Structures are given as C-alpha cells and as structure tokens.
Amino acid sequence: MADLDQRIRYLTDEYPEWTRRTIAGHFDHVAELFADRVFICIPDREYTYAEIQKSSRLVAKGLLSLGIRPREHVAMLVGNYPEFVIFKLALARIGAVAVPLNMLLTEREISFSLDDSDAIAVLFNDRLGRQDYIKIMNSLFPEAIEPGEPDKIPAFSRFPKIRNLICFSPTGESYPGFMNFESLYDLAASVSEEELKKVQESNCYPDDIFDIMYTSGTTAMPKGAMLSHDMCLRGVYATCITRATGDGTRFYSPLPFNHIFAWNYVILAASFVGGAAITHPQFLVSQAFELIEKYRANEVVCVPSMLLPLVNYPEIDAFDLKHLTSVFCAATPAPLPLWQRAKEVLKLDNLTTAYGLTEGGGMVTVSYPGESDKIVSTRIGRMMAPNCSGLPEFGWRNHQLKVVDPVSLKDLPRGMEGELVCRGNVVIRGYYKRPEVNQETIDKDGWLRTGDLVIWDEDGLFQFTGRSKEIYKTHGENVIPKEIEEVLSTHPKVNQVYVVGIPYPVAGDVGAAFIELKPGEKATRREIVRFCRENMAKFKIPRYMFFITASELPFTATGKIKKYKLVEYAKQLLKDNDQSESE
Numbered sequence: 001m002a003d004l005d006q007r008i009r010y011l012t013d014e015y016p017e018w019t020r021r022t023i024a025g026h027f028d029h030v031a032e033l034f035a036d037r038v039f040i041c042i043p044d045r046e047y048t049y050a051e052i053q054k055s056s057r058l059v060a061k062g063l064l065s066l067g068i069r070p071r072e073h074v075a076m077l078v079g080n081y082p083e084f085v086i087f088k089l090a091l092a093r094i095g096a097v098a099v100p101l102n103m104l105l106t107e108r109e110i111s112f113s114l115d116d117s118d119a120i121a122v123l124f125n126d127r128l129g130r131q132d133y134i135k136i137m138n139s140l141f142p143e144a145i146e147p148g149e150p151d152k153i154p155a156f157s158r159f160p161k162i163r164n165l166i167c168f169s170p171t172g173e174s175y176p177g178f179m180n181f182e183s184l185y186d187l188a189a190s191v192s193e194e195e196l197k198k199v200q201e202s203n204c205y206p207d208d209i210f211d212i213m214y215t216s217g218t219t220a221m222p223k224g225a226m227l228s229h230d231m232c233l234r235g236v237y238a239t240c241i242t243r244a245t246g247d248g249t250r251f252y253s254p255l256p257f258n259h260i261f262a263w264n265y266v267i268l269a270a271s272f273v274g275g276a277a278i279t280h281p282q283f284l285v286s287q288a289f290e291l292i293e294k295y296r297a298n299e300v301v302c303v304p305s306m307l308l309p310l311v312n313y314p315e316i317d318a319f320d321l322k323h324l325t326s327v328f329c330a331a332t333p334a335p336l337p338l339w340q341r342a343k344e345v346l347k348l349d350n351l352t353t354a355y356g357l358t359e360g361g362g363m364v365t366v367s368y369p370g371e372s373d374k375i376v377s378t379r380i381g382r383m384m385a386p387n388c389s390g391l392p393e394f395g396w397r398n399h400q401l402k403v404v405d406p407v408s409l410k411d412l413p414r415g416m417e418g419e420l421v422c423r424g425n426v427v428i429r430g431y432y433k434r435p436e437v438n439q440e441t442i443d444k445d446g447w448l449r450t451g452d453l454v455i456w457d458e459d460g461l462f463q464f465t466g467r468s469k470e471i472y473k474t475h476g477e478n479v480i481p482k483e484i485e486e487v488l489s490t491h492p493k494v495n496q497v498y499v500v501g502i503p504y505p506v507a508g509d510v511g512a513a514f515i516e517l518k519p520g521e522k523a524t525r526r527e528i529v530r531f532c533r534e535n536m537a538k539f540k541i542p543r544y545m546f547f548i549t550a551s552e553l554p555f556t557a558t559g560k561i562k563k564y565k566l567v568e569y570a571k572q573l574l575k576d577n578d579q580s581e582s583e
Contacts, residue, residue, distance in 0.1 A: 004244050004369055004370075006246070007244040007245065007246035007247070008241060008244050010246065010247045010273070011237070011240055011241055011245070011272070011273070012241070012387075012388075014033075015237065015388060015389075016388065017388050018234070018237075018388045018389045020206040020230050021206055021229070021230070021233065022092055022095075022200075022204045022205065022206055022208070022210070022229040022230075023088075023089065023092040023210055023229045023232065023233070023268075024056075024089060024092040024093040024200060024204065025200075025204075025206075025229075026229075026233055026268075026271070027052075027053060027056070027089055027092075027271060028053065030049065030271045030272070030274065031049040031050060031052070031053040033274060034049045034274035035048065035049050035050040035053075036048055036049075036050065037049055037248070037274050037276070038276045038295075039051075039052050039270065039271070039276055039277065040052060040082045040085060040276065040277055040279075041250075041276055041277070041278040041279070041291070041295045042080075042081065042082065042279060042280060042281075043280055043287065043290075043291065045082075046276075046295070047082050049271075049274075052082065052085060052086060052089070053089075055082075055086045055185075056085075056086050056087075056089035056090045056093060057090075057093065057193075057196065058184070058185050058188040059086055059087055059090035059184045059185070059188070060089075060090035060091075060093035060094050060196055060200075061187070061188035061189075061190075061191035061195075061196050062090075062183070062184030062185060062186070062187040062188045062191075063090055063091070063094055063096070063184065064094055064191045064195065064196065064199065065187040065188065065190045065191050066121070066163075066164055066184075066187065067163070068094065068096055068120065068121060068164070069094070069095075069096070070094060070095030070096060070199065070203035070204065071095060071096065071097060071203075071208070071209075072096050072097065072120045072121075073096070073097045073099050073117050073118050073119045073120060073212065074091055074096050074097065074098060074099060074119060074120065074121045074122070074123065075099040075100075075101055075113065075114055075117060075119040075121070075122045075123070075124075076088065076098060076099065076100045076101060076122075076123050076124075076258065077101045077103065077105075077110065077122065077123070077124040077125060077133060078100075078103075078123055078124065078125050078168055078257075078258075079103055079125055079128045079256070079257075079281040079282075080254070080256060080257050080262075080279040080280060080281050081125075081168070081170060081281060083168050083181060084257045084258075085257070085267060085277075087123055087168075087181075088100070088263075091210075092204070092210060092229065093196065093199075093200050093204070094196075094199050094200070094203070094204070095199065095200070095203040095204040095205075095208060097209055097210060097211070097212060098210060098211050098212070099113070099117045099119055099211075099212045099214075099224070100211070100213060100257070100258035100259075100263070101113050101214065101258060102214070102256065102258055102259075102556070103125070103128055103131065103256060103258065104131075104556075107136045107139060107140065109222075110136060110140065111140055111158070112222075113214055113222070114140070114159055114162065115158075115159065116224065116432070116433065117212055117214075117224055117432065118161055118433075119159075119161065119162060120161050120162055120163050120164070121162065121163060121164035121165070121166065122137075122162060122164070122165055122166065123166045123167075123168060123181070124137060124165075124166070124167060124168065125167075125168055125169075125170075126167055126168070126169040126173060126175065128281060128282070129282055134167070134175055134178075137165065137167075137178070138177075140158060140159070141156050141158075141159070141162075141165060141177070143155060143156055143157065144156075144165060144176075144177030144178060164179065165177070165178050165179065166178070166179045166180075166181055166183075166184070167179065167180060167181065168181040169181070170281075204229075205229075206228065206229050206230035207228050207229070207230055208228060208229060209226045209227065209228055209429075210227060210228060210229045210232065211225075211226070211227040211232070211263075212224040212225070212226055212227075212432050213225050213227060213258075213259075213260055213358050215357075215358055215359070223431040223432075223434055223437060224431055224432035224433070224434075225358045225359050225428045225431055225432075226428055226429055226430060226431065226432055227260075227358075227361065227428060228429075230425075231361050231425060231426045231427075231428075232263075232264060232268065232361065232362070232426075233268065233389075234361075234389040234390075234398055234425060234426050235264060235361040235362045235363065235398060235426040236264050236265065236268040236269050236272060236362070237272060237387065237389045238363075238384045238385070238387050238389055238390065238397075238398045238426075239264075239265060239269065239354075239362070239363045239366060239384065240269055240272050240273065241384075241385050241387045242366050242368065242384045242385040242387075243328070243352060243366060243368075243369065244369050245269060245272070245273050245275075246273060246298075247273050247274060247275075248273060248274055248275050248276075249269075249270065249273050249275040249298050249299060250270075250275055250276045250278060250295060250296060250297045250298045250299070250323075251266045251269065251270055251275060251276070251277055251278065251297065251298070251299050251300075251301050252278040252279070252288065252291055252292050252295070252297035252299070252300050252301070253266045253277065253278070253279055253300070253301035253302060254279060254280065254283035254288060254302060254306055255301060255302060255303070255306075255558060256558065257279075259558045260356075260358045260362050261301070261303075261330065261331060261356070261362070261558055262301075264362045264363075265301060265328070265362065265363065266279070266301050275298075276295065278291050278292070278295045278297050279291075283306060285309050285310060285313050286313070286315070288310060289310075289313065289315075289316065289318075289319040289321075290319070292319065292321060292324060293319045293320050293321065296323040297323060297324055298323055298324060298325055298326065299324070299325065299326040299327065299328060300324065300326070300327045300328070300329075300346070301327075301328045301329075302327070302328075302329055302559075303329065303330065303331040303332065303558055303559025303560075304329060304331070304332055304333075304334040304338060304559060305555055305559040306559060307327065307329050307334065307338060307342060308338060308495075308496070310342075310346075311338065311341045311342045311345050311346065312341075316345055316346075321346060321347065324346055324347070324348065325348060325349045325350060326348060326349065326350040326351070326352060327342050327343075327346065327348055327350075327351055327352070328352045328353075328354070329342075329351075329352070329353055330352075330353050330354040330355070330356065330363075330380075331558055331559045331560055332559060332560055332561065333353070333377075333378075333380065333464055333482075334353070334377065335377060335486070335489045335490075336373065336374065336377035336378070337489075338377075339351055339373050339376055339377045340373055343373065350369055350370070351367075351371075351373060351376045352366065352367050352369070352371075352376070353366075353367050353376050353377075353379075353380060353381060354366040354367065354380065354381050355380035355381060355452075355454075355462060355464060357450060357452075358428070359427065359428045359441070359448055359450070360399070360422055360426065360427055360428075360448065360450070361398070361424075361426030361427055361428065362426070363384070364384075364399055364401070364420075364422055364450075365380050365381035365382055365383060365384070365401075365462050366381040366382070366384060367379065367380075367381040367382070368381075368382060368385075375461065378463065379461040379462060379463050379464075380454070380462045380463065380464045381461070381462060382460045382461055382462070383397060383399065383401060383460065384397055384398060384399065385397075389425075390425075391424065391425055394424060397424070398424045398425055398426045399422050399423070399424040399426065399427070400422065400423050400424055401420065401421070401422050401456075402420075402421055402422075402447075403416065403417075403418040403419065403420055403421075403454060403455075403456050404418050404419055404421055405418055405419075406418060406419040406453070406468045414456055414457060414458050415455065415456075415457055415458065416455070417453055417454070417455050417465055418453065418454070419449060419450065419451065419452065419453055419454075419468050420450045420452050420453075420454045420456075420462070421447045421448060421449055421450060422447070422448050422450065423445070423446040423447045423448060427442075427446065427448050428442075428448070430442060451467055451468050451469060452464065452466075452467055452468070453465045453466050453467065453468050453471070453480070464482065465480055465482055465483070466480045466481055466482035466483070467563075470482075470500070470501070470563055471501075472500075472501025472508070472509035472510075472511070473501075473508050473509060474501070474504075474507050474508055474509055474510050474511070474539055475507050475508065475539060477539045477540075479501065479509075479511060479539065479540055481498075481499040481500060481501070481511070481563075483536075483540070484499045484511060484513070484536065484540055484542065485497050485498060485499050487532070487535045487536055488513060488515065488528070488531075488532070490535075491523075491528065491531050493517050493518055493521040493522075493523045494515055494516075494517060494518070494523075495516045495517055495518045495519075495550075496515075496516050496550070496553075497513055497514065497515045497516070498513070498514045498553070498561050498563070498566060499511050499512065499513045499514075499542055500512050500514075500563050500566045500567050500570060501567075502544075502567055502570050502571060502574075504543070510542070510543040510544070511540070511541070511542030511543055511544070512542055512543070512544040512545075512546065512566070512567075512570040513528075513542040513544065513545050513546065514546050514548050514552075514553065514566055514569075514570075515528065515545060515546065515547050515548065516547075516548055516549060516550050516553070517547065523547070525545045525547075528545050529541060529545070544570065544574065546569075546570065546573055552569075554566065554569070
C-alpha cells in the first residue's frame with residue numbers, strides 16, 4: 001500500500017471539491033473510472049464495477065416495469081450476496097427508498113418492520129443458514145399470488161400496501177406465489193434506456209431519503225432512521241480521508257450488508273477508491289481466511305465479537321496473509337489484549353477503531369492512522385479530519401460535537417464526563433413516523449442526543465464510558481457498567497464480560513455480571529469477587545455472577561450486546577437458581 005500522504009492525495013486529487021450526487025450517480029461515476037476492476041468478491045465468484053453497474057440498470061428497469069416508483073419504500077431481507085448491492089443500486093436509480101432488514105429478525109419483528117416502514121414490495125432470500133424465509137413469508141402472506149400479471153391484483157390482508165414479493169434464491173429455486181429475482185432481468189426489456197434515464201435524472205435528488213435503516217433495538221423496539229443519498233456519501237468520504245484509505249483497498253468483512261457499518265464502510269468506501277468488498281453470506285472463520293488469502297485483502301472490517309474468533313483460529317499460520325495491513329474494528333470497544341493479539345497474529349501495521357451510530361450517518365469519531373495500541377483500545381477516536389465534503393461553519397468537518405450534562409443538557413468542559421451530542425450535514429433528519437421521538441432526540445438547533453457517555457480530553461480524544469441509560473444507581477451511588485467490564489476483562493481467565501443493573505429491594509439496582517471464561521479455564525464466583533475487591537470500590541462489585549458460554553450472549557447482527565435481554569436473562573436465572581450475595 002502507498003504511504004499515508006500518497007493515500008490522502010489520491011482522494012483529494014480525485015475529489016478536489018464536493019460534487020453532490022445520488023448513490024446511483026456516484027456509482028456511475030466510479031464505474032466509469034474503475035470499470036474493469038473487481039468490486040464484489042464472494043467465495044466462488046468476483047464481479048467488476050462494470051458488471052454490477054450493468055446488472056443494476058437492468059434490475060432498475062425491471063422494477064419500473066413492476067410499477068415501483070420514486071419515493072416508494074422497498075424492504076430488503078437479503079444476506080451478503082452481490083444481488084443485495086445490485087438491487088439497492090437499482091432502487092437508487094429509480095429514486096425508491098431501501099428498507100434493509102436484519103437477517104436475524106423473527107417473524108414478529110419482520111412483520112413489525114414491514115408494517116412500520118410502509119413497504120410496497122419485499123425482496124427476500126429463500127433461506128440463509130437455518131433460517132427458512134419461505135416459511136416466514138408464507139405465514140405473513142398466505143394469499144400470495146404471482147405478481148406482475150395484469151389480471152390479478154395482489155391483496156394481502158395483513159399488509160395491504162405491499163404489491164410485490166420477490167424471492168432471491170442463490171441456488172435458482174422457484175417457489176409458488178413468489179416472483180423470482182431473475183425475472184427482473186426479463187422484465188427489463190419492456191423499459192427503454194431513455195425511460196430509465198428520464199426517471200433517474202428527473203426524480204432522484206441527492207437530498208432525497210434513500211435508506212430507512214432500523215436501529216438495532218438494544219433497548220426498545222427499533223426505529224427507522226432516515227438517511228439521504230448525499231449524507232451517506234459525505235460521511236463515507238470523510239472517513240476515507242481520515243483513515244487515509246488507499247487506491248484499490250480490498251476490504252474483507254463478514255458484517256451484514258443491511259447495517260450501516262457494512263454498507264457505508266465496506267461497499268461505499270471501496271467504491272470511492274476503486275477497491276473491492278470481499279464477503280460471504282455466513283461468517284465462517286476458516287472460510288474467512290480462505291477469502292482473505294484468495295482475494296488478497298488489505299483490511300478486515302468487523303466488530304470485536306468477530307475479531308475474537310479470527311485471532312484465536314488455531315490454523316491461522318496456514319494462510320498467506322501478506323497483503324493484510326489493517327483491522328478496522330468498531331461498534332463496541334475491544335480490550336487491549338484483543339488488539340495486541342490481532343496485531344501479532346495477523347502481522348498488522350495499523351489498528352483502527354471508531355464510534356458511530358446510524359443516526360449520526362455512520363462514523364462520528366475515528367482513530368487516525370498510527371495511533372498507539374493503548375489509544376485504540378481505550379479511546380474511540382477523534383473528530384474526523386476536515387475535508388471538502390464538510391461544512392465551512394464547522395471548519396470543513398461534517399460533524400459538530402459537544403459533551404453535555406445528560407439531565408440539564410448544559411455544555412460541559414473538556415475532561416468531564418457527559419452525553420455526546422452531534423449535528424451536521426451527515427446527521428439524520430429524524431425517524432420515520434416518530435415525531436414524538438424526533439422531538440425528544442433532536443432539538444430545534446439540530447443537536448442529536450446519542451445517549452452515549454464520553455469524556456473528551458484535552459488531546460482531542462474521546463473515551464466511551466457507557467450508555468446513559470445503562471448507568472444504574474446502587475445505594476445512592478452511580479455505577480457505570482463499562483467501567484466494571486473493563487476491570488473484569490483484565491482477569492487472566494476471563495474472555496469477555498458484560499454487566500447490567502437489575503432491580504433490588506432497598507438498594508435500587510445491583511450489578512449482574514455475565515462472564516465467559518477463556519477456553520479450558522475454570523473459575524468460581526468467590527474467585528471473581530476476590531479479584532473485584534482488589535480492583536474496585538465495594539459498591540461497584542456485581543452482586544450476581546453468571547458464568548455462561550458465548551452462544552448464550554444475545555448479540556445483534558452487528559456485534560452489539562442486547563443489554564435489555566441480559567436484564568431479562570438475569571431475572572430468569574435468579575428465579576431458577578438462588579445465588580449467595582457479595583458481601
């Protein structure tokens with residue numbers, strides 16, 4: 001890879017000033033620059049920029065033939081396949097709004113999202129892993145009929161707005177009642193290039209909403225964050241500049257494409273530099289290294305719960321990883337030992353972390369190239385570097401940040417813990433159909449409340465200290481779960497740990513720690529309590545300790561722990577098994 005200055009120059013030379021584009025307009029631009037370069041790599045095939053561009057144009061014409069129009073909402077329940085990218089780019093071409101859904105959703109959750117988003121069509125996988133989506137869709141749409149036939153008008157009792165059900169089967173199977181994805185290519189013949197061009201040029205604008213991304217729902221029912229074309233592109237470009245993403249960078253990532261981390265910082269980031277996105281529908285560690293070797297990946301983009309099994313894979317030395325230079329690991333802080341092991345076993349030059357949220361347009365802070373391992377493991381980065389996509393009133397940055405008191409919302413000075421708030425040209429306009437939540441979350445001056453507690457130090461670094469809603473009070477003392485987790489993670493037998501507060505008579509709340517031990521290790525509750533007494537104040541020691549396996553931890557698809565599920569789990573465990581209390 002080129003050196004730091006060369007990598008930054010490549011981006012600033014290619015984009016000397018910001019040109020407002022739609023996602024489709026941006027992809028047409030980069031497809032012209034990088035037509036024959038590889039863009040998407042999956043285990044058995046690779047696709048060039050020109051191939052993806054051509055396919056997205058054909059699918060766009062197929063969608064127009066079905067009657068899907070600008071600003072209509074289309075749900076996507078699809079795994080990490082090239083067809084996800086092709087279909088989403090096709091929606092961008094016709095000005096429709098994508099509603100990407102998490103592949104781990106249950107039937108009840110899918111039903112909620114389809115209804116809440118006002119989707120008029122659904123693209124879905126037939127199955128992925130053990131999940132049978134045909135069964136789910138048959139249950140949700142018992143009246144399913146073949147769409148696209150003029151003498152039949154679909155009428156689904158539970159979802160009256162939905163007109164089209166499109167099934168993507170990687171193996172080419174067909175299912176009664178559902179249109180095949182491949183049929184969109186056949187329908188394309190009925191729409192001319194001139195018609196598609198007219199729709200794209202007269203109905204698609206950079207400030208239009210392109211994505212309704214449902215937040216992970218770690219504390220409540222998900223809400224649809226509305227993101228425009230331009231804000232996504234600006235945010236990605238700013239991150240590429242800050243991280244000095246080089247010409248042709250190849251990203252390996254198992255992150256689900258439905259999430260902003262993967263869509264923005266793998267798919268779109270690769271497109272800015274003529275790079276490639278390397279992925280697979282299911283995260284299998286052995287296959288991950290096969291892909292990294294086969295496609296000469298330069299960077300791994302993941303979350304800590306994915307990085308952990310990667311660096312602990314016993315046969316890692318059997319693979320040629322000489323092209324790999326960096327790991328970009330975010331979503332939740334990773335401990336120093338994990339970073340150090342990653343650097344050692346993957347033989348990396350650079351480690352990067354970041355802090356972001358869908359509502360902030362993706363990444364809000366990011367660590368700069370060359371930061372020390374200690375900084376990467378204890379901080380969540382700095383403000384993004386100034387760039388041409390930023391605002392002049394913000395010093396050419398995309399975000400303006402400040403730390404406020406979570407209760408009074410008064411500004412706090414550097415070095416004091418408080419809630420991070422942000423505003424800028426990459427921050428969402430609001431949640432879909434949630435005016436009351438919008439008023440609570442975004443003030444009249446555009447400041448978005450993140451709900452996350454940080455310390456912004458004099459060196460410009462941000463330290464994540466926890467979620468404001470995760471803080472619990474025990475006997476009048478505030479306890480920050482993140483602080484307890486960091487201490488317990490230093491115990492030599494502990495692999496990972498999560499702490500939540502649960503109700504307790506008189507005390508208010510007490511701590512419950514969920515601990516996964518390292519392979520082959522054994523520990524007792526007494527041993528962990530003794531360690532806590534040596535390393536933290538008595539009131540911070542979790543009253544309850546639960547030793548669990550990794551499979552019992554409730555993660556979202558993007559590696560964030562569902563703390564509210566842990567609270568429920570702790571209550572159930574306490575009903576089933578009495579634990580003696582910490583003294």
